[in-house]
Amino acid sequence: MATTKDYRLGEFTFPRGWFMIADAEELNTHKPLAVRFFGKDFALYRGQATGKVVLLDAYCPHMKTHLAAPNNTSYVVLDRGGSNIEGDGIRCPYHAWRFGPDGKCDEIPYHDGPIPAAACVKSWTVVESLGAIWVWHDPEGGDPEWAHPSLPQWDDAGWVRGHWDHLGVLNQHPQEVIDNITDYSHLGPIHGSTVERYENEFKGHLAIQRQCGGHRTLVAADGSASTLHTDTVYHGPGVLISMLTGLFETALLIMHTPIDDGQIKVWHSLIVKSPTGAVPTTSDDLVAAKQYQEMSRLAFAQDFEVWTNKGPCLNGLFIPSDGPFLKCRVWYKQFYNPRAKKQEFLDQCEGMYRVRGVPAYTAA
Ligand code: FES
Ligand SMILES: [Fe+2]
Missing domain, CATH: 2.102.10.10 (Rieske [2Fe-2S] iron-sulphur domain)
Known part of the structure; x- marks a missing residue:
């Protein structure tokens, strides 16, 4: 570990x-x-x-x-x-x-x-x-540097609140999970995504991934897939919120928290916009949202299964066609160092990053 x-x-x-x-x-x-x-x-x-x-x-x-x-x-x-x-x-x-x-x-x-x-x-x-x-x-005992996680959709009668899936304990350092936000080249092999557009951005305490394309896991009951747009943001080191526009409009939540050094606890949940369009949501919406959460959990399980057994990536053999892993690792360092040093890391990583040969993201 x-x-x-x-x-x-x-x-x-x-x-x-x-x-x-x-x-x-x-x-x-x-x-x-x-x-x-x-x-x-x-x-x-x-x-x-x-x-x-x-x-x-x-x-x-x-x-x-x-x-x-x-x-x-x-x-x-x-x-x-x-x-x-x-x-x-x-x-x-x-x-x-x-x-x-x-x-x-x-x-x-x-x-x-x-x-x-x-x-x-x-x-x-x-x-x-x-x-x-x-x-x-905060190891320095300071006040919060940004607001606690919240979403207006949580209190919106037109959205279904999911339950929290307890994914358990992962015996990996959180760095291995954080890498995922820049991991362009795993999206096809692991999730069956056919990525058409992709970009990363680092800005202050936010690490962002925007991408769109087809998907083999988050699909309709008949197996048909609409183009999935994901706008995924790490709000600091432990809170990931992804806005999905595909089969349904969804806020996907993935949280991880260190237990001990090299070990984390992981949770997953969804908030889904009324699949039938009803406000307030109906029991049909609850059923559809629950099924969608299960599909999303299975998509995340595709990452989780690899993480469960992999070795630590301390010196990755990164190639130019991979996502900007090393920039992301610099971004992540701001949280492990005194706040006074934060800008030193941001100066080295803030900005937009594209992957060789892949068009930049455009919204749906
Ligand atoms: S009251 Fe807590 S140990 Fe004695
Ligand atoms: Fe993934």
């Missing part, structure tokens, strides 16, 4: 950006969730009082008990209906210290004196959007 150091990405092990950390449906339980990202363990839960989602560092400062690991035996849990969430706070199963959503200990049941100032865990700013929970991760 190759690491950030092996790819020579920069000073930080984990990149700066917005990252998905859970499907909101996972919090439709009264129990906290133990999650691990960026080489750290966290306690994630929905507060009972306000419904607000809380993300805390996992380990209780008293004696390092995990605040959210499954516990079915402590009376802290048993006496609260099977959960140690209390209001918007959480109570440690070991000695019952209670922490508020701000991460500060606000009650030690067997102690009258003042609560030590160090009795706290870090509380992370999280956002709920697109049916998912997002965190801003």
Whole structure:
């Protein structure tokens, strides 16, 4: 398993950006969730009082008990209906210290004196959007550099919201997934695309791919394919949103988040414009959108299967007819280095890139 150091990405092990950390449906339980990202363990839960989602560092400062690991035996849990969430706070199963959503200990049941100032865990700013929970991760501790993921289609009665497909854990460095945005030459062999037009662009925190052509995976039930236009954008290092115009108008969402160095968690979802044109959408729309999401998942599985077994591409044998992989790798470095150095990388990669012999993209 190759690491950030092996790819020579920069000073930080984990990149700066917005990252998905859970499907909101996972919090439709009264129990906290133990999650691990960026080489750290966290306690994630929905507060009972306000419904607000809380993300805390996992380990209780008293004696390092995990605040959210499954516990079915402590009376802290048993006496609260099977959960140690209390209001918007959480109570440690070991000695019952209670922490508020701000991460500060606000009650030690067997102690009258003042609560030590160090009795706290870090509380992370999280956002709920697109049916998912997002965190801003920044090794320098800075405020978000761009807005959290959101789409107007999510709240549009004429669009069907998909569920999140949990694609599981991939034992690859995220660089291998990021490369895909510039990977012109895999589109035919892997996805059965007959690419007619193609281009990449790098601009600030965005890496963009625009292409159009036929497709052998995203096709109608009778196998017929309309020309598929895709306008795909990485919004920072972990959030991919692709606007598809083909069989149906669709927003395709693919998210990946580092768990440990060289290991990521991956999710996929779609938001589909009413296939029948009805507003609000009907049950027929739901069926068609669900089928389309499954086709899209299978198209992504074509990439995933290769990634599952490939070696790390540390020194690729890139040829001039490949996409601009090396420019993309420079773009990606901005997230692994101090924000103050960002422009150095952008100066080396911003701009439009075409592939030898392939016409530039034109919109549908
Ligand atoms: S370890 Fe958490 S209260 Fe003691
Ligand atoms: Fe792909």
